[in-house]
Amino acid sequence: MVLKRWRGGRSEPERPELVEIVVGFDRFEAGALVARLEASDIPVRLLTMDDHGLVTGIVARHPHRLLVRADDEERVRAIIERTSA
Secondary structure, eight states, X not given: OOEEEOTTSOEEEXXXXXXXXXXXXXXXXXXXXXXXXXXXXXXXXXXXXXXXXXXXXXXXTSOXXXXXXXXXXXXXXXXXXXXXX
């Protein structure tokens, strides 16, 4: 773990690096995957193009993505593999 030195002599962990993982076009399946990850105590954020007010046709061309900590990426990919098998 990387520590950052703050004034006053305390050491605080730096913010973890975040990564995006593409999960496809089905919003329901993406939401179910988010619920499964949260149940496994993995912090996650679902990024969807329709949240940005784009035209429906444009949204259909952009897959949903998950935003997770880099430290959790392997666990997340393993859960995705198990659920898609």
